[in-house]
Amino acid sequence: MKIAIVGTGYVGLVTGTCFAELGLDVTCIDINEERIDQLGKGIIPIYENGLEELVKRNVNAGRLHFSTSLADSLNDVTVVFIAVGTPPDEDGSADLRSVIQVARTIGQHIDKYHLVVTKSTVPVGTSFKVRSTIEGELNKRQIEVDFDVASNPEFLKEGNAIPDFMSPDRVVVGVESEKAKAIMTRLYKPILLNKFRVIFMDIPSAEMTKYAANSMLATRISFMNDVANLCEIVGANVNMVREGIGSDMRIGRKFLYPGIGYGGSCFPKDIKALIRTAEENNYEMRVLKAVDDVNEDQKRILFDKFKEHFKGAIENKVVAIWGLSFKPETDDMREAPSLTLIDLLLESNCKLRVFDPAAMEECKRRIGDKVYYARDPYDAALDADALFLLTEWKEFRLPSWGVLEKSMTNPVVFDGRNIYDKKELTELGFVYHCIGK
Ligand SMILES: NC(=O)c1ccc[n+]([C@@H]2O[C@H](COP(=O)([O-])OP(=O)(O)OC[C@H]3O[C@@H](n4cnc5c(N)ncnc54)[C@H](O)[C@@H]3O)[C@@H](O)[C@H]2O)c1
Structure with missing residues (x-):
């Protein structure tokens, strides 16, 4: 079967690429010409573990193609996945312009049956808007073409996206016709054969499932950050509390780590979009509003600790920052807490020396030369008055504290991910600050 995927982001x-790996003939389409040009030359525009090899292998096998023209690719394929961005609008709702633009192009060019699957994260009702947009364009052309819409929200985790596709916890598919169900069953057959779950449901429920899943995960994070902040005040240790509650099977251990707030391309925008969907329907998502509030405050928590440590005298302090991406194993800095912190530190006239294993170029693209881009973690810490650990990349886990203690002006560590040992650092002469202990 031949399929097209519109949008060549994460x-x-x-x-x-993964569908091509499973044997399908796939054309990936994007309006970003530079991106398609690079992909054609084997240059992968994003950092994602294992993706480069997989792209090359499938291009060489003739199963994976790239194009800037959806119109040209359409009548060659049966299924079109819409995977374009849905960034937040000014009021927090999801901006659906790209999704609708793709639907319009589909309606303007199809001459035979297509299944149009929305993979982008979109509010309930969007797949039906996709359907009416296509119908509108077909009406203009005064022709009738059979087509179906479906919803297949994506749950991949950046950094682990390929294993997440190949061995998913579940695949959620919203359909409204037996034909669409049969096609989606065929596409996901290799996954079904391996006994992974493909859950079929109606389209609105599939669209809602994506938002509800991210909202639940974000809620756990904000809940733990709230608990961590109270732990500090009352003299409890959040790490022990986490162990204590995580061992309850009903609660589980995952997503209970306190830190500097969630970021990334999904949680912040999806939480705001669901709050907005509720508002549009005269309902208030009270829990999610609190989740969002706690997260905004948490992004500045290390800055407040830093200010308190230096009794407000932070001007001209040299600050080393380890980790810029919103989480390890990705170069994605969308809504990264590091950006909030960098802003706050620069506003206070601090001098920043930053290092990240993957996101240096992305950081340069976003903030230019306002900071010094270090060669490695030790270069970042040179003459620093404070070291901030923001992203828990593996290579930051066991640094040579002896070297750092000698090269820093002030051996003070602000650990935003609770990965270091206070006792060890204190014995080595560091002052150590973390979250919730
Ligand atoms: N990144 C994630 O981890 C993740 C996980 C699950 C779901 N999602 C959702 O998937 C969607 C895509 O996310 P992403 O991170 O891949 O976005 P992205 O910004 O990395 O990529 C989107 C791509 O779509 C292209 N595009 C925009 N309009 C287009 C058009 N009209 N025609 C063709 N191409 C077009 C852009 O040029 C860009 O390359 C979003 O709705 C997002 O919320 C993302």
């Missing part, structure tokens, strides 16, 4: 490129 979701589209991974989905297209």
Whole structure:
């Protein structure tokens, strides 16, 4: 079967490449000409573990193609996945312009049956808007073409996207016709054969499932950050509390780590979009509003600790920052807590020396030369008055504290991910600050 994937970002490129790996003939389409040009030369525009090899292998096998023209690719394929971005609008709702633009192009060019699957994260009702947009364009052309819409929200985790596709916890598919169900069953057959779950449901429920899943995960994070902040005040240790509650099977251990707030391309925008969907329907998502509030405050928690440590005298302090991406194993800095902290530190006239194993280029693209881009973690810490650990990349876990203690002006560590041992650092002469202990 031949399919097209529109949008070659984290979701589209991974989905297209993995479907090609499973044997389908896939055309990945993007309006970003530079991106398609680079992909054609084997240059992968994003950092995602294992993706480069997989793209090359499938291009060489003739199963994976790239194009800037959806119109040209359409009548060659049966299924079109929409995987374009849905960034937040000014009021927090999901901006659906790209999704609708793709639907319009589909309606303007199809001449035979297509299944149009929305993979982008979109509010309930969007797949039906996709359907009416296509119908509108077909009406303009005064022709009738049979087509179906479906919803297949994406749950991949950046950094682990390929294993997440190949061995998913579940695949959620919303359909409204037996034909669409049969096609989606065929596409996901290799996954079904391996006994992974493909859950079929109606389209609105599939769209809602994506938002509800991210909202639940974000709620756990904000809940733990709230608990951590109270732990500090009352003299409890959040790490022990986490162990204590995580061992309850009903609660589980995952997503209970306190830190500097969630970021990334999904949680912040999806939580705001669900709050907005509720408002549009005269309902208030009270829990999610609190989740969002706690997260905004948490992003500045290390800055407040830093200010308190230096009794407000932070001007001209040299600050080393380890980790810029919103989480390890990705170069993605969308809504990264590091950006909030960098802003706060620069506003206070601090001098920043930053290092990240993957996101240096992305950081340069976003903030230019306002900070010094270090060669390695030790270069970042040179003459620093404070070291901030923001992203828990593996290579930051066991640094040579002896070297750091000698090269820093002030051996003070602000650990935003609770990965270091206070006793060890204190014995080595550091002052150590973390979250919730
Ligand atoms: N990144 C994730 O971890 C993740 C996980 C699950 C779901 N999602 C959702 O998937 C969707 C895509 O996310 P992403 O992170 O891959 O986005 P992205 O910004 O990395 O990529 C989107 C791509 O779509 C292209 N595009 C935009 N309009 C287009 C058009 N009209 N025609 C063709 N291409 C177009 C852009 O040029 C870009 O390359 C979003 O709705 C997002 O919320 C993302």
